[in-house]
Amino acid sequence: MPSELNLNDAVLTTRLDTVVNWARKNSLWPMPFGTACCAIEFMSVMASKYDMSRFGAEAMRFSPRQSDMMLVLGTVTNKLAPVLRTIYAQMAEPKWVISVGVCASSGGMYRTYATLQGIDRVVPVDVYVPGCPPRPESMLYGLMKLQEKIEKESLSMRKDHISRFYESLERQKELETSRGLSPQQAVREMILDAGDRGLATIF
Numbered sequence: 001m002p003s004e005l006n007l008n009d010a011v012l013t014t015r016l017d018t019v020v021n022w023a024r025k026n027s028l029w030p031m032p033f034g035t036a037c038c039a040i041e042f043m044s045v046m047a048s049k050y051d052m053s054r055f056g057a058e059a060m061r062f063s064p065r066q067s068d069m070m071l072v073l074g075t076v077t078n079k080l081a082p083v084l085r086t087i088y089a090q091m092a093e094p095k096w097v098i099s100v101g102v103c104a105s106s107g108g109m110y111r112t113y114a115t116l117q118g119i120d121r122v123v124p125v126d127v128y129v130p131g132c133p134p135r136p137e138s139m140l141y142g143l144m145k146l147q148e149k150i151e152k153e154s155l156s157m158r159k160d161h162i163s164r165f166y167e168s169l170e171r172q173k174e175l176e177t178s179r180g181l182s183p184q185q186a187v188r189e190m191i192l193d194a195g196d197r198g199l200a201t202i203f
């Protein structure tokens with residue numbers, strides 16, 4: 001007779017969320033949306049001294065369909081806002097956004113009508129990295145904060161989060177077709193409308 005199995009040694013129990021999130025947080029694929037000097041700082045984060053690949057996030061393809069972590073690195077103008085939204089929409093799901101530097105996070109010193117006063121008005125942001133430009137260590141800290149966030153997420157929560165963005169994209173398309181607006185005009189109108197209603201975002 002074989003001796004009785006001691007299941008305590010042979011079986012490991014856990015939750016599905018935990019296993020999936022563990023895999024997700026250690027295999028992020030970056031999509032750099034670099035528009036200004038913060039993108040230069042990001043180059044050093046990817047290079048050998050700081051080496052973001054230590055965190056499992058080195059597979060950079062510059063293709064939204066092969067990425068799940070967008071890093072917005074620099075000033076984003078109102079004209080560029082619909083482009084940012086399109087690229088975010090094209091990224092693989094689930095997806096996350098890190099806003100790097102004051103320009104991306106709040107418009108920074110560009111308090112002008114032409115500059116988007118924070119990308120979180122048009123796409124959902126998960127982590128903000130302060131600074132002008134943030135040091136490479138700050139960017140890595142931002143990535144670690146995102147990993148912590150992913151670790152705690154439930155799978156359904158992430159779906160709801162993204163679906164609100166897609167609804168706003170449909171509203172944008174509707175405005176473009178029904179009123180003959182350009183994507184820039186439609187997004188601008190949605191931002192102004194949200195502001196009138198006391199909302200900080202359009203989704």
Ligand code: SF4
Nearest residue numbers: 037038101103132133
């Ligand atoms: S935050 Fe500073 S370094 Fe980054 S894009 Fe803006 S001006 Fe350049």
